[in-house]
Amino acid sequence: MITVENLTKEFKINKKYPGFKGAIKSFFSREYTVTKAVDDISFTINKGEIVGYIGANGAGKSTTIKMMTGILTPTAGTVTVNGRVPYENRQINARDIGVVFGQKTQLWWDLPLSETFTLLKDIYEVPDEEYKKQMTFLSEVLELNDFMLQPVRTLSLGQRMRGDLAAALIHNPKVIYLDEPTIGLDVVVKENVRKAIKKINEVYGTTIILTTHDLMDIEELSSRIIIIDRGRMLYDGNLEHIKETFGSQAEIELITKEVIQLEKLSMASQLERKGCAVTAEENRLNIKYNKNQLSSTEILKDVMGTLDVTDFKIKEVSIEDIVKRIYRNEV
Ligand SMILES: Nc1ncnc2c1ncn2[C@@H]1O[C@H](COP(=O)(O)OP(=O)(O)OP(=O)(O)O)[C@@H](O)[C@H]1O
Numbered sequence: 001m002i003t004v005e006n007l008t009k010e011f012k013i014n015k016k017y018p019g020f021k022g023a024i025k026s027f028f029s030r031e032y033t034v035t036k037a038v039d040d041i042s043f044t045i046n047k048g049e050i051v052g053y054i055g056a057n058g059a060g061k062s063t064t065i066k067m068m069t070g071i072l073t074p075t076a077g078t079v080t081v082n083g084r085v086p087y088e089n090r091q092i093n094a095r096d097i098g099v100v101f102g103q104k105t106q107l108w109w110d111l112p113l114s115e116t117f118t119l120l121k122d123i124y125e126v127p128d129e130e131y132k133k134q135m136t137f138l139s140e141v142l143e144l145n146d147f148m149l150q151p152v153r154t155l156s157l158g159q160r161m162r163g164d165l166a167a168a169l170i171h172n173p174k175v176i177y178l179d180e181p182t183i184g185l186d187v188v189v190k191e192n193v194r195k196a197i198k199k200i201n202e203v204y205g206t207t208i209i210l211t212t213h214d215l216m217d218i219e220e221l222s223s224r225i226i227i228i229d230r231g232r233m234l235y236d237g238n239l240e241h242i243k244e245t246f247g248s249q250a251e252i253e254l255i256t257k258e259v260i261q262l263e264k265l266s267m268a269s270q271l272e273r274k275g276c277a278v279t280a281e282e283n284r285l286n287i288k289y290n291k292n293q294l295s296s297t298e299i300l301k302d303v304m305g306t307l308d309v310t311d312f313k314i315k316e317v318s319i320e321d322i323v324k325r326i327y328r329n330e331v
Pocket of ligand 1: 037056057060062064
């Protein structure tokens, strides 16, 4: 369905010199700096997959998406979507894809939502019957009916986002690109938007590429993630595997009745010999350990036998922590 091979995009930026003289020099200068926004990336995405495409700010996510949607042409490498090269067949390609940018809207600001949809129906030449069927489905899944006749400028962010999703799906595209589809939404609306995305994928087998900084989106929607950093691919695989491989670090935090004197605890040095990192502050004890080597019960047994523990909690490493560590090259 989507094949990306050795994809690279460089941006050339004219060198800027400071001051007025500098501005003139910059204008005539042919010196430039080169940013490699995307650097030799390859992957394939099958029909019906939901893939989370993630990375820190400036990692190259939008640039990749722009090449997949045909907005940008690669410096090197190739992209094919449904057998077509998107930047060579922009208009035909547009019929097969839908794009939602969470930060921007493609809705007509002063028109009622319903009129944006009729305009898009004409643009995409969707036959009447199909349009009716699709609108019934989308109104139900995205709960649009309450605000369908309101001008877009009067919609709340959550309503606007649901409107944008519907607008991207009027022509029932085979692929949708969602760039931060839940940004700025409250928890309940986020949940509804995620449910709607899932439903659309289940009903139509739509392939979905999702860019997000909210890893809950990924946890709930996709099993596969691609992580990029400074233009290069760091990871392509399923979420479970990343948790197994990188998520073996766990942590237990205990509160004790008395202030802890770590240097006097033989149990602490015993745990350290077993590979744990033990720290203490007043009556709070923190133990970091590797789940594959030691169980929480073993640790708790050692600690409870020595200290008067009033409370404890076991912290699993979240996917967010893992990704942060991958970005920081710690794993
Ligand atoms: N049109 C452009 N001209 C010059 N440099 C660009 C252009 N577009 C992007 N870049 C640079 O390419 C790099 C990747 O940018 P990109 O927008 O793809 O990142 P991103 O992963 O989408 O980031 P964010 O999460 O902040 O949206 C950045 O260093 C950015 O400054």
